[in-house]
Structures are given as C-alpha cells and as structure tokens.
Amino acid sequence: xxxxxxxxxxxxxxxxxxxxxxxxxxxxxxxxxxxxxxxxxxxxxxxxxxxxxxxxxxxxxxxxxxxxxxxxxxxxxxxxxxxxxxxxxxxxxxxxxxxxxxxxxxxxxxxxxxxxxxxxxxxxxxxxxxxxxxxxxxxxxxxxxxxxxxxxxxxxxxxxxxxxxxxxxxxxxxxxxxxxxxxxxxxxxxxxxxxxxxxxxxxxxxxxxxxxxxxxxxxxxxxxxxxxxxxxxxxxxxxxxxxxxxxxxxxxxxxxxxxxxxxxxxxxxxxxxxxxxxxxxxxxxxxxxxxxxxxxxxxxxxxxxxxxxxxxxxxxxxxxxxxxxxxxxxxxxxxxxxxxxxxxxxxxxxxxxxxxxxxxxxxxxxxxxxxxxxxxxxxxxxxxxxxxxxxxxxxxxxxxxxxxxxxxxxxxxxxxxxxxxxxxxxxxxxxxxxxxxxxxxxxxxxxxxxxxxxxxxxxxxxxxxxx
Amino acid sequence: xxxxxxxxxxxxxxxxxxxxxxxxxxxxxxxxxxxxxxxxxxxxxxxxxxxxxxxxxxxxxxxxxxxxxxxxxxxxxxxxxxxxxxxxxxxxxxxxxxxxxxxxxxxxxxxxxxxxxxxxxxxxxxxxxxxxxxxxxxxxxxxxxxxxxxxxxxxxxxxxxxxxxxxxxxxxxxxxxxxxxxxxxxxxxxxxxxxxxxxxxxxxxxxxxxxxxxxxxxxxxxxxxxxxxxxxxxxxxxxxxxxxxxxxxxxxxxxxxxxxxxxxxxxxxxxxxxxxxxxxxxxxxxxxxxxxxxxxxxxxxxxxxxxxxxxxxxxxxxxxxxxxxxxxxxxxxxxxxxxxxxxxxxxxx
Numbered sequence: 024x025x026x027x028x029x030x031x032x033x034x035x036x037x038x039x040x041x042x043x044x045x046x047x048x049x050x051x052x053x054x055x056x057x058x059x060x061x062x063x064x065x066x067x068x069x070x071x072x073x074x075x076x077x078x079x080x081x082x083x084x085x086x087x088x089x090x091x092x093x094x095x096x097x098x099x100x101x102x103x104x105x106x107x108x109x110x111x112x113x114x115x116x117x118x119x120x121x122x123x124x125x126x127x128x129x130x131x132x133x134x135x136x137x138x139x140x141x142x143x144x145x146x147x148x149x150x151x152x153x154x155x156x157x158x159x160x161x162x163x164x165x166x167x168x169x170x171x172x173x174x175x176x177x178x179x180x181x182x183x184x185x186x187x188x189x190x191x192x193x194x195x196x197x198x199x200x201x202x203x204x205x206x207x208x209x210x211x212x213x214x215x216x217x218x219x220x221x222x223x224x225x226x227x228x229x230x231x232x233x234x235x236x237x238x239x240x241x242x243x244x245x246x247x248x249x250x251x252x253x254x255x256x257x258x259x260x261x262x263x264x265x266x267x268x269x270x271x272x273x274x275x276x277x278x279x280x281x282x283x284x285x286x287x288x289x290x291x292x293x294x295x296x297x298x299x300x301x302x303x304x305x306x307x308x309x310x311x312x313x314x315x316x317x318x319x320x321x322x323x324x325x326x327x328x329x330x331x332x333x334x335x336x337x338x339x340x341x342x343x344x345x346x347x348x349x350x351x352x353x354x355x356x357x358x359x360x361x362x363x364x365x366x367x368x369x370x371x372x373x374x375x376x377x378x379x380x381x382x383x384x385x386x387x388x389x390x391x392x393x394x395x396x397x398x399x400x401x402x403x404x405x406x407x408x409x410x411x412x413x414x415x416x417x418x419x420x421x422x423x424x425x426x427x428x429x430x431x432x433x434x435x436x437x438x439x440x441x442x443x444x445x446x447x448x449x450x451x452x453x454x455x456x457x458x459x460x461x462x463x464x465x466x467x468x469x470x471x472x473x474x475x476x477x478x479x480x481x482x483x484x485x486x487x488x489x490x
Numbered sequence: 491x492x493x494x495x496x497x498x499x500x501x502x503x504x505x506x507x508x509x510x511x512x513x514x515x516x517x518x519x520x521x522x523x524x525x526x527x528x529x530x531x532x533x534x535x536x537x538x539x540x541x542x543x544x545x546x547x548x549x550x551x552x553x554x555x556x557x558x559x560x561x562x563x564x565x566x567x568x569x570x571x572x573x574x575x576x577x578x579x580x581x582x583x584x585x586x587x588x589x590x591x592x593x594x595x596x597x598x599x600x601x602x603x604x605x606x607x608x609x610x611x612x613x614x615x616x617x618x619x620x621x622x623x624x625x626x627x628x629x630x631x632x633x634x635x636x637x638x639x640x641x642x643x644x645x646x647x648x649x650x651x652x653x654x655x656x657x658x659x660x661x662x663x664x665x666x667x668x669x670x671x672x673x674x675x676x677x678x679x680x681x682x683x684x685x686x687x688x689x690x691x692x693x694x695x696x697x698x699x700x701x702x703x704x705x706x707x708x709x710x711x712x713x714x715x716x717x718x719x720x721x722x723x724x725x726x727x728x729x730x731x732x733x734x735x736x737x738x739x740x741x742x743x744x745x746x747x748x749x750x751x752x753x754x755x756x757x758x759x760x761x762x763x764x765x766x767x768x769x770x771x772x773x774x775x776x777x778x779x780x781x782x783x784x785x786x787x788x789x790x791x792x793x794x795x796x797x798x799x800x801x802x803x804x805x806x807x808x809x810x811x812x813x814x815x816x817x818x819x820x821x822x823x824x825x826x827x828x829x830x831x832x833x834x835x836x837x838x839x
Contacts, residue, residue: 030786030793031805031827035836037789038806043834068543070660070710136660139710189790191766215776219535229536239541 024348029185037187040210042202044184047343049287050334051179052171052296058122059110060084060279062271063133063224064264066092067235070136074264075103076272080124080279084272088264090257091242097141097151104154111157111307119304120296123161126275127177127196129224135162142311160306163313164299166327169334171292171299176278183285188214196222196274203281222274226267234263291341295334317462318454322446329444339439340395346437353383355395356416356438363430373420374404375430377438380413389488391441392418399423399430400441495636499625499680500673502733503726504767509760510774512740513753516632525773527754533773543658550658550713551640554706555581555619562617562641565706565715566654570616571646580604580615582622594636597622601642606692608644608651618642618651623684627734630741637684643704650689650697653681654704654718661707661716671705678703679726683734686727701727766791797823809838 024032024045036043057079064074073092076084085106089099114121125131141147141155165173177196186193186202188211193199198214207213220227228235238260245256314323338345339355349355358379365373386392386403393400405417416438420430429436454462498515505511517524522533539547554562559581563574570577586596601621608614623637639653655678659670682703689697704718740760747756762778764787769775779788785801787794797805800820807813808824809831815821828838 026792027796027823027826028830030789030796031823031830033789033793034786034802034805035809035827035831035834037802038809039836066542066546067540068658069546136710139660144711187789189766189769189788190792191769191790221536227536228540230532230534236541239545 025352028348028351032185033187033189035187036185036202037211040187040208041205042180042184042186044285044287045344046183046287047345048291048338048341049285049289050169050182050292050338051174051282051289052292053289054080054174055117055120055122057110057113058124058174060124060272060275061130061134062126062268062275063130064226064267064271065129065133065136065224067225069093070133072133072137073238074268075100076268077103077106080276084269086265086268088261088268090245090260097147100154101148101150104150107154107157108150115304115307119300119302119307121172121303122174123172124174124176124275124279126271126278127223128165128175130271131162131165131173131175133224134158138162156311157307159311159313160303163306163311164303167299167302167330168327169295169298169330169337170302171296172303174279176275176282179282180278183282183287186214187211192218196278198222200274200277200281203284222271224271226263234267238263292337295337298330298333316455318451318459321454321462322448322451325446325448325451329446331444332442333444336439336442346395346439349439350381350437353381353385354440356381356384356386356414358413358416358436358438360430360432360434360436361415363432365424365430369425371421371424373424373430375418375420377416377418377436378409378411378413379416380411382413384414384416386416386438386440392438393441394423394429395437395439397423397426397429399426495638496677496680499635499637499683499730499733500676501771502737503676503679503729504733504771505763505765506733506736507763508768508778509740509743510757510762510778511772512737513744513757513760514774515737516741516744516753518752521773524754524757525777527752528757528774529777535773537773546658546713550708550715551656553713554656554715555583559617559619561715562619562706565718566617566641566643566704569643569645569647569704569718572616577617578613578615579617579619581619583620591636594622594638597638598624598636602688602691604642605651605688609689609692609697614644616644623681623688625680625684625687625734627738627741630738630745632741635680635684637681639678639681639685640706642685645700645702648700648702650699651685652700652703653678653685654706655681656706656715658708658713660710674705675721675723675726676729678705678721679723679728679730682723682727683730809836 032043032045059078060080062076062084063072065071066073071092072089074086074088076086078084085102087099087103110121135158138155138158141151142159144152144155161173164170165175177199180199180203181193184203186199188198188202192214195218197217197220201207201210201214201217219229226235226238241256241260245253245260248256314320339349346355350357356377356379358377360375361378362376363373384406386406388403388406390403391400392403399420400422401418401420403416404419407415409415418438424430428434458464460466460468501511502515514521514524522537525533559579560574563577563579567574567577582597582600585600586593597620601618601623604614604618619641621639621642623639625635625637627633627635640656641654642651643654645652655674657674682699682701686699689699701722701724703721703723705721706718707716708714709716744753744756744760747759762774762781764775764778764782768778782788784803785799786797788802804813805823805827808815808820809827815824831838
C-alpha cells in the first residue's frame with residue numbers, strides 16, 4: 024500500500040470512527056481445532072516472565088504468578104512446560120499443525136528469552152529444557168513471513184485494517200482495539216485514554232496505579248517476613264500478577280474476536296500452511312539448531328527470503344486488495360490478450376500480446392511472470408507503448424500452453440511476477456567443504472586478468488537475449 | 491528524572507526543532523513538574539524508570555565492576571589488546587562516589603588528569619570506570635552538560651580512550667531491539683562528543699577522537715557482560731552536535747522571551763515540533779499535539795509530510811462535497827480519497 028493510500032485511508036477511518044479493512048482475504052488460515060493462547064507479563068528490562076496465562080482459547084486461562092522470577096528455581100514453570108509439551112505432541116500427531124495466539128510480538132520475545140535461558144541449561148529439569156527448546160522453535164518460526172503457527176493478534180489487526188490514528192498509536196493493542204469496537208462512540212478519545220496503561224506484556228505503573236513498583240517492594244518485604252504475614256504478602260503479589268496476566272489474555276481474546284470479526288475469507292493459504300507445518304514438525308522432531316556459521320546463516324537468510332517471496336506471491340494470487348495495490352504500483356498488469364502467436368495449437372512456441380491501460384509497469388524484459396488464477400507462466404519478451412496510450416506486453420508462454428481459457432484474444436488476464444522462493448541449499452551446503460573464501464577466507468582471491476572476449480558485458484548480455 | 495546530561499542531549503538530538511524541549515532542558519527539576527506548571531494538571535501517565543529496571547541496571551554494573559572489574563576486563567581484553575590480568579583499572583566511584591555536582595567535578599578533575607597522562611605517555615589505567623566529561627554550552631544558563639560514560643576504554647587500535655556504556659538489555663543471538671539500540675547509540679554519541687571536547691582542551695585539536703564506542707549488553711543468563719558491540723558513532727555524534735546547536739538557538743530565543751522568568755512561563759509562545767515518536771518519550775507530547783489537532787500531522791509523520799498542513803475536515807470535505815480542491819495536488823487527493831471511499835462502500839457526494 025502506498026503512503027498516500029495509507030494516509031487517506033486513515034483520514035477516512037478517522038472520519039467514520041472505525042477501522043477499515045485493507046485486505047479482501049485473511050493472511051491467517053482458520054484456527055485448527057485446538058488452538059491455544061499464551062499471554063505473558065515480564066519484568067521490564069529483566070525480560071524474565073513473572074506471570075503467564077495459557078490455555079485453550081474458549082476457556083478461562085491457567086495463570087502462573089511467579090513469586091521469585093529471577094531465582095534459579097523454575098519448578099513453578101513446570102505446569103506450563105507440561106502444557107506446551109502436550110500441545111506440541113498434539114501438533115506432531117497432526118503433522119505440525121499448530122496455532123498459538125499471543126497478544127503482541129513482545130510475548131514472542133519474552134518466550135524467546137525464556138527459551139534462551141533454559142534450552143541448553145544442564146541443571147534444569149528435562150521438561151523445562153524441552154520447554155526452552157519449544158519456545159525457541161516457536162520464536163524462530165515467527166520470523167518467517169506467512170507463517171501460520173504464531174498468531175500475533177496486534178500485528179494481524181494492523182496488517183488487515185487501518186485505523187484513524189497514527190502508526191505509533193496503533194502499536195498499543197488496547198488503543199488499536201477501540202477502533203474495532205462498535206460500542207465505542209469516540210474511538211479517538213477512547214484510544215488515547217486506553218493508551219495510559221501499557222499493553223506490552225508489563226505491569227501497569229502509572230502514578231495512580233503503581234503495580235510494578237508495588238510488586239517489587241512486596242517481594243523485598245516478603246524476604247524478611249515469615250508465617251501468615253509472608254503468606255499475605257505472597258497472596259498480594261499473586262493477585263497483582265494474575266490480574267496483569269489476565270489483562271493481557273483478555274486483550275488477546277478481544278483482538279482475536281476483532282480479527283475474525285472482519286470476516287475475511289481464509290482460503291488459498293494451503294501452501295503457506297503446508298510450509299509452516301513442515302518447518303515446525305521438522306524443528307520439533309529434530310531440535311533447534313540456530314545458524315551461527317556464515318554458510319548456515321546464508322541458508323537461513325535464503326529461507327527467510329524465500330518465505331517472503333512465497334507469501335507475496337500467495338497474497339497476489341488470492342487477495343484482490345493486494346493485487347489492486349500491486350496494480351497501482353505497476354507490479355501487476357491487468358489487461359486483455361490482443362494477439363496470440365502459436366503456430367501449433369496446444370504446443371510451444373506460444374506468444375501472447377497483452378494490452379493494458381496502465382502506463383506504469385514495473386515488469387521488465389526477461390522477467391518471469393505468471394497469469395493470476397491459472398497455471399500459465401512465461402517470460403516477458405517485449406514491453407512497448409500501445410497505440411491506445413497504455414502499455415503492450417509480449418509474453419512467451421513456457422508453461423500452460425494448452426490453456427484455452429486465457430490464451431485467446433479478448434481474454435482478460437492479470438500478469439504478476441513469478442517470485443517463487445528458492446533456497447540455494449545445495450550450493451551453500453558445499454561452501455564449507457570447498458572453503459569458499461566469501462564465508463571462510465580473510466581476503467578475496469587474486470584473479471588474473473584475461474583478455475576481453477565479445478565486447479563489454481552489456482554487449483554480451485544483449486547478444487544472449489532472445490529476440 | 492530531569493532532563494540533564496546525556497539524556498538531554500539525546501532528546502535534543504532526536505527532535506532538534508522543538509523549542510518546548512529546549513525550555514524543558516533549561517528548566518530546573520523533573521519534566522513532569524514542567525508539564526504540571528504549563529498544563530495546570532498533574533501528569534497522569536507512566537514516567538521515569540521503574541524500580542525493577544533501576545535495580546537490574548545497578549546490579550549489572552555492580553557485577554561488572556566487582557573484583558577490580560574482572561568481568562569487564564575479560565569482556566574488553568580484545569579491545570585493550572592485553573590479557574585480562576594485565577589490564578589496569580581505576581574506578582572513580584571509589585574516589586568520589588555519588589551524583590552530586592561536587593563529586594562530579596572531582597571526578598572530572600581526575601578524568602582530565604588521566605587523559606593528560608595518557609597523552610603524555612605516562613602510566614594510565616586501561617579502564618576508567620565512571621569517568622566524568624563535560625560539554626560546555628556557555629555563556630548562558632545551563633552552561634554545561636555533565637556527561638558520564640560508564641567506562642573509558644583504552645583502545646589499542648586507536649591509541650586513545652573511547653567510551654563504553656553498560657546496558658542491562660538482554661542480547662539474544664547478538665541481536666538487540668532496534669529501538670533500544672537507536673537511543674543508546676545517541677547516548678554513546680554524546681559521550682564521544684564530550685571526549686572530543688576533553689581531548690581538544692588538552693592538545694588543541696591535535697588528537698582525532700574516533701567516532702566509535704562500545705556497548706556492553708547483558709547475557710540472557712545472569713547479569714554478565716556480553717561481548718562488547720562496536721558502534722559506528724559518526725551519525726550519532728553529528729545528530730548530537732546538531733541537537734546542541736539547536737539548543738543554543740532555542741536558549742537564545744527563550745531567554746529573550748522570558749526576561750529572567752522561569753522557562754516554563756513562556757512555553758505557550760514557543761514553537762513545538764510534534765513528531766510521532768514524541769508520544770513515546772516526551773511528557774509534553776499531548777500538549778504539543780494540540781497545536782496540530784485536526785490536521786494531517788495529527789495522523790502521524792508520513793501523513794504530515796504528504797498532506798502538509800491540510801485540515802482533516804477539509805480533506806473529508808472533498809468527499810462530502812463541503813470543500814472544493816483548490817489546486818492540482820488537492821484534486822489528486824480528492825480523486826484518490828473518493829476511490830478509497832468507494833472501495834469501502836462509503837457514499838460519495
């Protein structure tokens with residue numbers, strides 16, 4: 024979406040007093056049968072989870088309030104570890120299908136830090152170590168574009184709708200939700216009022232409600248207390264922490280309701296679901312191995328890049344609004360087939376000429392493209408200004424030459440770039456064995472000058488282009 | 491927490507065009523008092539560092555400095571180019587503890603002595619803990635900013651001291667949150683600039699202080715220093731320099747307006763520069779925002795840049811038929827807005 028479109032949609036949302044959907048389909052597939060939720064409350068900067076709410080989404084959550092979150096004893100986290108283990112076992116039984124709702128990305132970060140602390144901790148109990156590993160796997164999966172495991176409710180709302188407030192204000196989940204609630208008469212004022220209290224997985228600490236400082240003080244006091252007084256102090260700590268975790272949980276539940284309330288179709292995401300399942304089940308069964316060596320990091324970057332391309336491609340295929348944006352940016356070409364050159368019907372070679380009213384197209388000669396909604400793909404061979412003032416694109420069809428529906432003059436087509444993900448697994452896997460200097464050397468090898476053949480590189484490239 | 495030292499310089503660097511911020515830096519006392527005096531109501535939002543954060547930060551520093559800064563020596567040994575046991579440490583808090591100005595001045599005097607010794611080739615410590623530096627802005631009120639890096643590290647590569655700051659943020663796989671990094675880089679930039687000034691005092695510009703510094707974050711397990719992170723401070727140092735220049739300009743105007751009165755008294759006459767990020771780090775953001783209420787900037791920085799000073803009511807007027815576009819730019823906006831409205835099923839006049 025362009026900056027101008029984003030801005031004017033915000034103006035409109037402010038005028039209407041409600042959030043406006045900016046996609047025509049959901050980027051998240053429907054929830055599997057036993058989707059779960061996790062909400063955390065951490066100690067600020069400490070990044071230690073001091074309260075955690077978890078459980079199935081259609082029931083009251085189980086809440087663990089930790090009296091001594093910075094202590095070495097993590098026995099209080101065992102019920103959560105068992106819960107996570109059970110959820111993972113069920114997911115593995117369904118080939119990696121899993122859905123965990125969280126209020127916002129801070130929860131994922133808190134789980135990741137929890138994972139970092141315990142996944143290689145040799146003194147921790149095995150279930151805690153496994154919990155740590157699962158947390159790291161989940162946080163890693165959350166990095167992939169289009170992943171279907173972690174449902175970050177705040178991000179989902181931001182990706183699918185625009186409110187009448189600034190982007191920075193959209194970062195506050197409670198303020199964001201004011202724009203999705205039909206009961207709220209003035210979402211602008213309501214959002215600003217709600218933003219007084221944090222919605223980022225920490226306790227409230229405003230001048231009139233110093234929950235965080237109070238818990239900190241109570242913990243200190245409890246250390247010098249005993250008996251009934253200590254129990255009362257502990258109860259008070261638990262009460263504040265549980266309320267904080269429940270507040271986060273409720274935000275997540277409201278955000279989930281708001282998201283599904285947009286009633287966007289969840290079809291066409293099968294590829295993304297399959298990729299997510301494959302990644303998750305592999306990691307859960309084989310373990311988490313973070314990339315540290317240069318060649319491994321390169322593979323991981325390729326995987327992330329590939330996920331991004333696959334997601335973009337999928338969105339262009341299924342989402343009209345995304346395609347509309349792409350069209351206006353010139354990344355998608357909507358037009359009509361005006362000519363077909365196919366000497367033998369149903370056989371290659373086959374070339375079509377597409378004319379569009381669009382004057383701005385980002386596609387260039389030799390780009391691989393496909394026709395949306397079909398199995399037809401090919402390569403752009405020429406782009407020229409059409410007699411009508413628009414653009415004329417010549418595409419050599421390489422796949423789907425037998426398609427009768429779209430490869431005929433008069434057919435309406437939409438052409439988008441073919442951006443399938445590609446991970447250079449084989450090449451990069453051999454890098455270590457071959458000691459590639461880019462990854463394992465300190466200096467570039469000295470290349471001997473060779474006589475130039477065939478003119479400049481541009482001339483060579485031009486010569487290799489098919490007419 | 492008042493706007494003093496590096497915090498003030500970081501804030502000025504982030505929003506150099508804001509005169510209200512300049513007045514807050516000039517005003518004695520905490521920002522919230524400035525707010526209360528200007529607005530007339532108590533500040534009701536969260537403000538300042540939480541107790542738990544303070545405790546963690548203090549504990550992290552205590553761990554790092556314990557045992558003649560053993561953990562710090564181990565972490566910074568590659569920078570100094572010596573074995574940890576060979577590194578000489580001087581903790582100025584041992585000499586003059588506290589944050590009162592007297593203690594700061596005493597530490598400043600020692601720091602200057604150590605810098606002089608190192609330039610003269612005399613024996614000097616490799617790590618100076620809690621040194622004190624100064625950025626002068628005299629003549630005028632708020633004539634200097636005390637800048638206190640956590641550590642000055644003798645860099646073998648540069649043959650000079652460079653600043654290092656300890657932050658108790660947790661590092662995961664060598665990555666730190668971007669927002670945290672941006673702020674601490676500016677802080678380090680202010681320290682580097684102060685170091686430039688101090689070296690300049692000693693040898694009149696002969697020493698070229700590198701625009702580099704070290705950030706030392708915390709391991710996820712325990713409060714142990716992570717491997718230092720080298721930061722390129724060219725941008726941060728320049729941003730802080732621009733911030734100081736702006737402050738000097740603001741100070742001149744504020745002094746003219748207030749004629750000896752307290753800075754908050756002229757807040758209404760100053761020109762605020764509201765930005766989206768003010769919402770997250772300035773107590774006066776809501777007050778400054780009122781100057782752009784109902785205008786495009788109220789929707790954020792990008793809408794402000796795209797639509798300029800246009801009133802939102804005028805933009806929606808293009809849709810409702812209550813306003814007519816006055817030029818080509820407005821006609822373009824009207825066409826695009828009508829298209830978006832139609833997409834969302836909103837009736838267009």
